[in-house]
Amino acid sequence: xxxxxxxxxxxxxxxxxxxxxxxxxxxxxxxxxxxxxxxxxxxxxxxxxxxxxxxxxxxxxxxxxxxxxxxxxxxxxxxxxxxxxxxxxxxxxxxxxxxxxxxxxxxxxxxxxxxxxxxxxxxxxxxxxxxxxxxxxxxxxxxxxxxxxxxxxxxxxxxxxxxxxxxxxxxxxxxxxxxxxxxxxxxxxxxxxxxxxxxxxxxxxxxxxxxxxxxxxxxxxxxxxxxxxxxxxxxxxxxxxxxxxxxxxxxxxxxxxxxxxxxxxxxxxxxxxxxxxxxxxxxx
Amino acid sequence: xxxxxxxxxxxxxxxxxxxxxxxxxxxxxxxxxxxxxxxxxxxxxxxxxxxxxxxxxxxxxxxxxxxxxxxxxxxxxxxxxxxxxxxxxxxxxxxxxxxxxxxxxxxxxxxxxxxxxxxxxxxxxxxxxxxxxxxxxxxxxxxxxxxxxxxxxxxxxxxxxxxxxxxxxxxxxxxxxxxxxxxxxxxxxxxxxxxxxxxxxxxxxxxxxxxxxxxxxxxxxxxxxxxxxxxxxxxxxxxxxxxxxxxxxxxxxxxxxxxxxxxxxxxxxxxxxxxxxxxxxxxx
Numbered sequence: 001x002x003x004x005x006x007x008x009x010x011x012x013x014x015x016x017x018x019x020x021x022x023x024x025x026x027x028x029x030x031x032x033x034x035x036x037x038x039x040x041x042x043x044x045x046x047x048x049x050x051x052x053x054x055x056x057x058x059x060x061x062x063x064x065x066x067x068x069x070x071x072x073x074x075x076x077x078x079x080x081x082x083x084x085x086x087x088x089x090x091x092x093x094x095x096x097x098x099x100x101x102x103x104x105x106x107x108x109x110x111x112x113x114x115x116x117x118x119x120x121x122x123x124x125x126x127x128x129x130x131x132x133x134x135x136x137x138x139x140x141x142x143x144x145x146x147x148x149x150x151x152x153x154x155x156x157x158x159x160x161x162x163x164x165x166x167x168x169x170x171x172x173x174x175x176x177x178x179x180x181x182x183x184x185x186x187x188x189x190x191x192x193x194x195x196x197x198x199x200x201x202x203x204x205x206x207x208x209x210x211x212x213x214x215x216x217x218x219x220x221x222x223x224x225x226x227x228x229x230x231x232x233x234x235x236x237x238x239x240x241x242x243x244x245x246x247x248x249x250x251x252x253x254x255x256x257x258x259x260x261x262x263x264x265x266x267x268x269x270x271x272x273x274x275x276x277x278x279x280x281x282x283x284x
Numbered sequence: 285x286x287x288x289x290x291x292x293x294x295x296x297x298x299x300x301x302x303x304x305x306x307x308x309x310x311x312x313x314x315x316x317x318x319x320x321x322x323x324x325x326x327x328x329x330x331x332x333x334x335x336x337x338x339x340x341x342x343x344x345x346x347x348x349x350x351x352x353x354x355x356x357x358x359x360x361x362x363x364x365x366x367x368x369x370x371x372x373x374x375x376x377x378x379x380x381x382x383x384x385x386x387x388x389x390x391x392x393x394x395x396x397x398x399x400x401x402x403x404x405x406x407x408x409x410x411x412x413x414x415x416x417x418x419x420x421x422x423x424x425x426x427x428x429x430x431x432x433x434x435x436x437x438x439x440x441x442x443x444x445x446x447x448x449x450x451x452x453x454x455x456x457x458x459x460x461x462x463x464x465x466x467x468x469x470x471x472x473x474x475x476x477x478x479x480x481x482x483x484x485x486x487x488x489x490x491x492x493x494x495x496x497x498x499x500x501x502x503x504x505x506x507x508x509x510x511x512x513x514x515x516x517x518x519x520x521x522x523x524x525x526x527x528x529x530x531x532x533x534x535x536x537x538x539x540x541x542x543x544x545x546x547x548x549x550x551x552x553x554x555x556x557x558x559x560x561x562x563x564x565x566x567x568x
Contacts, residue, residue, distance in 0.1 A: 125498040145496055173495055185496050188487070193500040196480060199536040201559035203472070203529075210565055211457055212429055212469050214409040216477040216507045223500045224563040228556035232549050239544055245487075246541050250534070252483040257530050260523055265516050272512035275485035279508040281494055 001094055001161050003068060003168065005029060010066035011051070012081065014041045016128060017098045018072030019136030022050040024169045027138065033066060035059075041133050050136070060088040068165070071097040074230060075105050075237055082109050086117065095119040096162050100186060102149045102179035104237040110153045120158045121149040123182065124171065125190070129225045138170060146171035149182045187241035192249055194231060195242070197224040285378055285445050287352060287452065289313060294350035295335070296365065298325045300412060301382045302356030303420030306334040308453045311422065317350060319343075325417050334420070344372040352449070355381040358514060359389050359521055366393050370401065379403040380446055384470060386433045386463035388521040394437045404442045405433040407466065408455065409474070413509045422454060430455035433463045471525035476533055478515060479526070481508040 001007070009025055011018045014036035022045055026032045034054040036042050042054035055062050063069075069089065071078045078097060089095070095117060099105045106121040113119055126144035128135055146166035150159045159176070166174040177185065200217075201224040209217075235242055252271075259267040285291070293309055295302045298320040306329055310316045318338040320326050326338035339346050347353075353373065355362045362381060373379070379401060383389045390405040397403055410428035412419055430450035434443045443460070450458040461469065484501075485508040493501075519526055536555075543551040 125496065127498075144498060147496065175495060177496075185493065189493060189497055189501045193484070193504045195537070195540055196484070196504060197500075198556055198559040199533060199540055200477070200480070201562050202536055202555050203532050206562045207565050209469065209473060211459060212409065212431065212461075213473055213566070214411075214428065216481075217473045218566060219503045219506050220477045220480060221559075221563055221566070222503050224559045226556050226560060228553040228560065231556060232552045235544055235552060236547060236549060239547070243541065243545060246537070246544075248487050249483060250537060250541070252486050253479070253530070253534060253537075256479055256483055257527065257534070260519055260530075261527060263520060263523070265520060268516045268519060269512040271486050272482055272510050272515060275482040275505075275508045276510060276512065278485050278490045279505055281491050282497070282502060282505070 001067065001092075001157060003030075003161055003164050007031075007068055008033065008066045010035065010063060010069045011072060012063075012069060013072035013077075014045055014051075014054070014133050015072060016131055016133065016135055017124060018070070019045060019050065019133030020138055020140065021070055021072065021098070021169065023048070023136050024138040024141065026050050026052070028168060030168075033062070035063065036133075044133055058085055058088075060085075064088045064090050066090060067093055068161075069093055069095045070165075071095065071099075073097075075099050075101065075233055078105065079108055082112060086112075086114055089114075089117055091116045093117055094158055094161055096122050096165065098122065098124050100190070100234045101237040102182040102186075106149060106151060106179045110151060118155060118158045120154050120162045121179065121182075122162050122166065123147045123149065123186070124166070124169065126171075129223070131227055141170045143172055145173045145175060147182055148174065148176050149179045150176065151179065183238050183241045184245075187238055187245040188248075191235060191238060191242045192245045194223055194226055195235075195246060196249070197221050198226065200224070285351065285376075285441060287314075287445055287448050291315075291352055292317065292350045294319065294347060294353045295356060296353060297356035297361075298329055298335075298338070298417050299356060300415055300417065300419055301408065301410075302354070303329060303334065303417030304410075304422055304424065305354055305356065305382070305453065307332070307420050308422040308425065310334050310336070312452060314452075317346070319347065320417075328417055342369055342372075344369075348372045348374050350374060351377055352445075353377055353379045354449075355379065355383075357381075359383050359385065359517055362389065363392055366396060370396075370398055373398075373401055375400045377401055378442055378445055380406050380449065382406065382408050384474070384518045385521045386466040386470075390433060390435060390463045394435060402439060402442045404438050404446045405463065406446050406450065407431045407433065407470070408450070408453070410455075413507070415511055425454045427456055429457045429459060431466055432458065432460050433466045434460065435463065467522050467525045468529075471522055471529040472532075475519060475522060475526045476529045478507055478510055479519075479530060480533070481505050482510065484508070
């Protein structure tokens with residue numbers, strides 16, 4: 001399928017990311033509907049013009065009317081939703097998601113899905129430190145990456161449509177990774193960095209440190225204000241990979257620590273030079 | 285002493301921070317001179333109007349003409365300079381510095397200093413990822429903290445003058461800490477965060493990761509482009525404290541890691557909630 005102006009798009013879960021999808025797609029003229037848990041959420045999005053219609057209860061007729069369905073739910077709620085409501089979806093509909101872990105979600109959904117539906121995983125790598133549709137702001141996608149995670153069950157048409165969706169949403173880059181590659185990459189770049197920020201933040205009572213803090217501590221802990229429910233679920237669903245990435249990092253910390261304890265200036269300097277050289281790629 | 289328009293100020297070492305002092309103080313109308321290692325550095329600062337005169341060799345008559353002398357040198361060069369050239373300084377002159385570690389510098393300088401000179405330590409907690417006078421930009425001080433580290437050898441007048449200097453330079457907050465308190469605070473807030481950034485950056489070849497990187501990895505590694513010579517010297521001079529702070533952090537990382545390995549969602553969530561709560565102080 002190709003997404004065009006006749007494609008009716010349903011967003012299931014109208015939080016920060018679901019809301020941003022609705023906003024970005026409505027602003028481009030697509031017909032967007034939504035299912036949320038609370039009437040207030042639907043009313044807010046209707047009022048903003050981000051959705052044309054919505055439901056705050058699962059309405060079987062309503063959800064059967066869409067060609068493209070985007071799930072922006074916590075992973076376990078997403079899986080339950082598919083189990084309980086997939087029978088209502090329109091035959092031939094394309095399903096995608098925004099979940100931050102892939103192996104544990106993509107294969108489970110594809111395994112239980114009806115034969116006349118197709119699910120292709122995607123991960124919009126953008127977010128804010130706030131939760132809720134009221135903080136949606138489509139500009140957060142403009143400098144961010146959108147990852148599509150096809151499996152052998154996916155058709156080329158679905159991959160193309162999912163990549164088209166990423167472009168419609170305004171992402172700067174669209175990439176393709178297997179669920180396994182995705183989870184390794186996200187384990188390192190995103191989950192490990194959140195783990196570090198949390199660890200740093202709980203080291204000591206920081207209220208009296210605020211007045212001395214330079215930019216470096218602020219930088220390293222900006223992401224420390226995590227949604228504990230969501231991130232704990234994502235961590236546990238990617239446990240093996242996050243443990244592996246954490247151990248790689250801890251090993252490097254131990255090396256630096258030992259070089260320091262031994263007064264080995266040259267070994268510390270060599271690691272710093274490598275760090276500098278690698279970080280310079282990010283400025284290019 | 286009070287700093288006034290008759291106070292002649294010498295900057296020894298015209299790198300990024302020394303250059304920024306020269307710029308900020310000249311812009312306020314003070315007579316600023318400088319000693320640098322290279323003629324080009326002096327010419328650049330003269331051309332910018334950041335200094336009124338300067339020398340690229342230590343000129344004994346010249347350095348004896350200043351009331352306030354700011355040392356912006358690597359720690360070991362600073363100590364050598366005092367040992368070799370303090371006999372030329374003007375009787376009654378006030379000396380201060382910008383060094384990022386304090387116990388190892390402040391007591392050593394005060395112990396060897398002539399009785400008719402006074403040294404008071406200070407640490408401007410600001411910087412950039414670049415080195416050199418050509419990157420000086422006085423605005424980096426405006427949102428930053430300036431720490432004065434007096435000892436029992438300092439007079440109230442010197443403390444007051446040093447704090448006045450911090451205000452003249454435009455720092456947002458001026459604080460006072462003992463050298464011990466300073467080194468503990470800097471060990472945690474600044475040195476440990478740089479250690480973490482370097483460790484994260486050397487974990488793996490990141491050239492292929494750039495395209496997937498979201499903001500969190502960029503945030504945690506912005507400071508990874510360290511000047512290896514300077515930071516290694518600062519780390520080793522604060523070794524005991526940096527090791528202590530690193531161990532506190534590693535202990536929290538291990539706790540998170542073990543909770544993850546054990547699938548203890550509630551323990552992870554509790555640490556995340558504490559992290560979130562503490563980080564919120566920084567937004568106030």
